[in-house]
Amino acid sequence: KTEWIKSNYRLLRYNNKRNNIILKMKVGFLLGTFDPIHMGHLYMIASALNDNLVDEVVVVPTMQNVWKDREATEFQHRCFMTQLAIDEIDNCTISSIDYYTPEPHYSYQTLQLLKEYYPNEELYLIVGADIVDDIANWKEGEWILENFKLIAVNRANSSFKAKVDGYISCTFDVSSTMIRYLVKDKKQIYPLVPKAISQYIHRFNLYKDE
Numbered sequence: 001k002t003e004w005i006k007s008n009y010r011l012l013r014y015n016n017k018r019n020n021i022i023l024k025m026k027v028g029f030l031l032g033t034f035d036p037i038h039m040g041h042l043y044m045i046a047s048a049l050n051d052n053l054v055d056e057v058v059v060v061p062t063m064q065n066v067w068k069d070r071e072a073t074e075f076q077h078r079c080f081m082t083q084l085a086i087d088e089i090d091n092c093t094i095s096s097i098d099y100y101t102p103e104p105h106y107s108y109q110t111l112q113l114l115k116e117y118y119p120n121e122e123l124y125l126i127v128g129a130d131i132v133d134d135i136a137n138w139k140e141g142e143w144i145l146e147n148f149k150l151i152a153v154n155r156a157n158s159s160f161k162a163k164v165d166g167y168i169s170c171t172f173d174v175s176s177t178m179i180r181y182l183v184k185d186k187k188q189i190y191p192l193v194p195k196a197i198s199q200y201i202h203r204f205n206l207y208k209d210e
Contacts, residue, residue, distance in 0.1 A: 024120065024121055024122040025055050025056065025121045025122065026053070026054040026055045026056075026121070026122045026124060027054060027055065027056050027057075027058060027118055027121045027122070027123055027124065028048050028053065028054035028056070028057045028058070028124040028125070028126050028151060029057075029058050029060055029111070029114060029123070029124065029125055029126065029148070030044065030045065030048075030057060030058070030059050030060065030126045031060045031062055031098075031107060031110065031125075032060075032061070032062060033061065033062055033064070033065050033072045033073075033078065033176070034059070034061050034078050034081065034082050034176070035072050035073050035078055035176050035180070036073075036078065036081050036176055036179055036180075036193060036197055036201060036206070036207075037059075037078075037081055037082050037085045037086075037176075037193070037197065038172075038174050038175075038176060038179055038192055038193045038197075039172055039174060039191065039192055039193060039194070040170060040172035040174045040175070041059075041085070042085060042086070042089070042194070043170055043172050044126060044153050044168055044170055045057045045059070045086065045089060045092055046089065047168045047169075047170070048126060048151060048166070048168060049089075049090075049091055049092070051166070051168070053124070053151055053165075053166040053168070054124055054151070054166075055091065056091045056092070056093070057089075057091065057092045057093075057126070058092075058093050058094070058095050058114070059082055059086055059092065059093070059094050059095070060094075060095045060097065060098060060110060060114070061075065061078045061079050061082050061094070061096065061098065062098045062105060062107075062110065063075055063098050063099065063101065063103075063105045064103075064104065064105050066104045066105065066106060073206060073207075075096075075099060077200075077204060077206060079094065079096050080200065081197050081200055081201075082094050084194070084196045084197060084200060085193075085194050085196070085197055095114065095117075097110060097113050097114060097117070098110045100113065101113065106138075106139045106140070107138060107139075107144070108138065108139055108140035108141075108143060108144055111125070111144060111147070111148060115147055122149070123147060123148045123149065124148060124149045124150070124151050124165065124166065125144070125148040125149070125150055125151070126151045126153060126168075127150060127151070127152060127153065128152070128153050128155050128158070129152040129153060129154045129155050129158040129159070129160050130155045130158035130160075132150060132152050132160035132162045132164060133160045133161055133162050135150070135162070136162070149164075149165040149166075150162070150163075150164040150165060150166075151164065151165065151166035151167070151168060152164045152166070152167050152168070153168045153170050154167070154168065154169050154170060155170075156173070174192050178192070179192060179193060179207070180207040180210045181210060183201060183202075183206070183207040183208065183210070184207055184208060184209070184210040189201070
């Protein structure tokens, strides 16, 4: 489905060259450890697509959050869960490109690789509203802001001053940390995560020792 959209955009760009019409596909990137992915993430993806903020969402599991001491669950597990979760969402794909970035896996390294893979598209970064103002202070933050437009996802009691090009209002009060602790306490996690993710977590005994 996504390949069909990409091929048709390329065809439109080719056909419109003689009319000097520049048509770019809007691609939004959602980066995170997704440990695990949950319904809040899926709501963000669906909102970005349904509100026509982007034409495609690429979910990018990251190797490790450089701001957190907790070691992320095995990368392969998180990629499998992400693929299971987004499998039925049109125009949404997964990229495991962060696997190829060197430690400590800064976001700009991942985004540089993604920009190389999508050289002719209009690129967006989907981020929580609570970190919008912090991006300028990230490593190579200025480069990120020069090359990626921002779509902010609201968080409770969060505000920002930086310019954004899209806004998603997400009312899901759920986090990956919450899911992990629920699993540890042998509590129900569906429907906070898709049923396939709940089954995967229990099948591979993930998060039992949180």
